[in-house]
Amino acid sequence: MIAAVLSLTLLGAALGIGLGVAARRFAVEGNPMVDEVAALMPGSNCGQCGFPGCPGAAAAVVAGEAPPTLCPPGGKALAAALAEKLGIELDLSGVVDEGPKIALVAEEICIGCCRCIKVCPTDAILGAPKQIHNVIREACTGCGNCIERCPTEAMSMQPVPMTLQHWVWPKPAVA
Amino acid sequence: MTEILVLLITTALVNNVVLVKFLGLCPFMGVSRNVDSALGMGLATTFVITLASAATWMLEHWLLAPLGLGYLRILTFILVIAATVQFVELVVKKASPGLYQALGIYLPLITTNCAVLGIALLNVQEKSSFAVSIAYGFGSALGFTLVLLIFAGLRERLALARVPAAFTGAPVGFVLAGLLSLAFMGFAGLNFK
Numbered sequence: 001m002i003a004a005v006l007s008l009t010l011l012g013a014a015l016g017i018g019l020g021v022a023a024r025r026f027a028v029e030g031n032p033m034v035d036e037v038a039a040l041m042p043g044s045n046c047g048q049c050g051f052p053g054c055p056g057a058a059a060a061v062v063a064g065e066a067p068p069t070l071c072p073p074g075g076k077a078l079a080a081a082l083a084e085k086l087g088i089e090l091d092l093s094g095v096v097d098e099g100p101k102i103a104l105v106a107e108e109i110c111i112g113c114c115r116c117i118k119v120c121p122t123d124a125i126l127g128a129p130k131q132i133h134n135v136i137r138e139a140c141t142g143c144g145n146c147i148e149r150c151p152t153e154a155m156s157m158q159p160v161p162m163t164l165q166h167w168v169w170p171k172p173a174v175a
Numbered sequence: 176m177t178e179i180l181v182l183l184i185t186t187a188l189v190n191n192v193v194l195v196k197f198l199g200l201c202p203f204m205g206v207s208r209n210v211d212s213a214l215g216m217g218l219a220t221t222f223v224i225t226l227a228s229a230a231t232w233m234l235e236h237w238l239l240a241p242l243g244l245g246y247l248r249i250l251t252f253i254l255v256i257a258a259t260v261q262f263v264e265l266v267v268k269k270a271s272p273g274l275y276q277a278l279g280i281y282l283p284l285i286t287t288n289c290a291v292l293g294i295a296l297l298n299v300q301e302k303s304s305f306a307v308s309i310a311y312g313f314g315s316a317l318g319f320t321l322v323l324l325i326f327a328g329l330r331e332r333l334a335l336a337r338v339p340a341a342f343t344g345a346p347v348g349f350v351l352a353g354l355l356s357l358a359f360m361g362f363a364g365l366n367f368k
Contacts, residue, residue, distance in 0.1 A: 003242045003243075003244065004242075004244050004247055007238055007242060007244065007247075007251075008247065008250070008251065008254075011234075011238075011251060011254060011255075012254065015254065015255070015258040018258065018262075019258055019261055019262060019265075022262050022265050022266075023265055026265040026266055026268070026269040027269075028268055028269055028272075
């Protein structure tokens, strides 16, 4: 009994230490730039850019295989941030930025099928079968996955509505 | 010396792990889409099987048998095999990122490749000596690599062939594996005595 416990413990410890040393010795350095760029991305892995998730998109941007404007949910602000991070000159005048948009459920069309809930990467849609769904505004990243999934076209992207929580004084007009 | 050589040939061809003992079919089907990754997988598995044969022999004869811990055999063998695979994964990731990408999920799956554990357990059952154990493991692994390579080559040809709609994909792969097994049965006629 004690021999079994001791021998297994020793074996496990020896193998663990061996693997730990090997992991240090054979460590592979990733590109730190990829991690920094990935940190700027929305992180919802919506897949609209065509790359496997935000880390994949970040790797492509760093490698120069994709333009900084690849991220639809990130919009103009993210494109500018990426260009600055990578030190690329970027002409953003052609990029139409309609401001941030989030999903909205048209309550009179929603049939409560729950399909949008399953595709939402941030769990921003609330609902139950045969109950009208709703979008939690603070959680929606505006990736648009739910728009294609909705069988009745009840989902649409709408500009973020002004609420008391994020209303700010307008900038003074130039006289 | 001749004994070892005969052992290598019998384990690699006559008693082939995959086609005669049907061990390790998962990578045989999974990593045989192209010859390059099949070769990589074969070499990684060869390394793991040979190393595991040596390690499990030492474990069995220096730890389990003297202390009478035969009931811990499977547990300790799996532990050693898993550690070896993890080590191989670290090395492959460092040495050849391309191969690491190509092998994908099948590299960690060597852990549960029943050929690895099967050979270790068969060695114990046969009460073979250290050298014979290693030769047995190495020969079996060579047979595994050989069959994997042949099968990958065949499947590369097969990808271009016109296959009846009902057979496309995995079914025709299994039919092909059956034919290959039939061919390897021919080695059963080899007699060294």
